[in-house]
Amino acid sequence: MSRRELADAVGVHYQTIGYLERREYSPSLVLALKIAETLDVPVDAVFALAPFDSMADQIYKEKR
Amino acid sequence: MSQAQDTTHEQAGKLERRAARLDDPMFEKYRSPRPRRRLAVAMIALLAVEAIIVVLPGIGAIPIWAFLAAMAVLIIVFVVVLGMLKASTRGVEELPEEVLDERQAQIRGRVYSGAYRVVSVMAIVLAAFVLVTVAVGWAVPEFLAIGIAVVAYQLVIIAPTLVAALQHDA
Numbered sequence: 001m002s003r004r005e006l007a008d009a010v011g012v013h014y015q016t017i018g019y020l021e022r023r024e025y026s027p028s029l030v031l032a033l034k035i036a037e038t039l040d041v042p043v044d045a046v047f048a049l050a051p052f053d054s055m056a057d058q059i060y061k062e063k064r
Numbered sequence: 065m066s067q068a069q070d071t072t073h074e075q076a077g078k079l080e081r082r083a084a085r086l087d088d089p090m091f092e093k094y095r096s097p098r099p100r101r102r103l104a105v106a107m108i109a110l111l112a113v114e115a116i117i118v119v120l121p122g123i124g125a126i127p128i129w130a131f132l133a134a135m136a137v138l139i140i141v142f143v144v145v146l147g148m149l150k151a152s153t154r155g156v157e158e159l160p161e162e163v164l165d166e167r168q169a170q171i172r173g174r175v176y177s178g179a180y181r182v183v184s185v186m187a188i189v190l191a192a193f194v195l196v197t198v199a200v201g202w203a204v205p206e207f208l209a210i211g212i213a214v215v216a217y218q219l220v221i222i223a224p225t226l227v228a229a230l231q232h233d234a
Contacts, residue, residue, distance in 0.1 A: 012165035013087075013154075013164075013165050013168060016165050016166075016167045016168070019167060024233065025167050027166070031166060
């Protein structure tokens with residue numbers, strides 16, 4: 001799914017999705033829930049208070 | 065559909081079209097900090113030029129026809145630069161919240177509080193100027209008073225756009 005498609009689905013400007021990806025903007029709860037619903041994942045899979053581990057770290061930890 | 069609903073739909077359509085125009089990808093090259101700063105500086109320079117032009121006929125430096133011609137050119141350039149500035153910020157300072165998302169609405173609030181501070185400082189400076197002229201008994205020439213009023217009025221109008229252009233995330 002492209003930024004623009006996600007932005008259109010949740011009703012924000014595509015630039016706002018970029019700000020969320022770069023952690024330069026914290027969304028409202030409503031927007032966070034809409035994004036999670038659109039991506040069909042729980043909200044804590046997309047947003048968390050602490051930064052997520054990188055993909056490499058997650059795979060490495062699983063293997064250990 | 066009632067007439068009131070028709071009017072509301074028409075207004076919503078106008079706003080959507082205005083938002084789409086200000087979001088036109090054609091203006092993408094102006095949407096980074098450096099070009100926006102340059103446009104903001106150009107706008108301030110235009111205000112300074114306007115202040116000078118308004119004063120010139122009053123001191124007899126140029127005839128009235130030259131003043132009118134210079135003002136006509138200045139207004140055209142002013143409108144073009146202001147339009148580019150608004151497009152560079154996607155019009156967050158101009159558009160109502162209905163056509164902005166939550167992040168843009170937040171920026172809009174910040175821009176207006178910044179513009180309020182700019183205009184407050186200008187009002188204090190003007191008030192101080194008036195108090196000083198009264199205290200020293202200086203009769204401010206009419207052309208100078210008109211020049212100050214015109215430039216102050218235009219600064220009030222463009223302050224939100226200037227502040228928005230100077231914000232890094234607008």
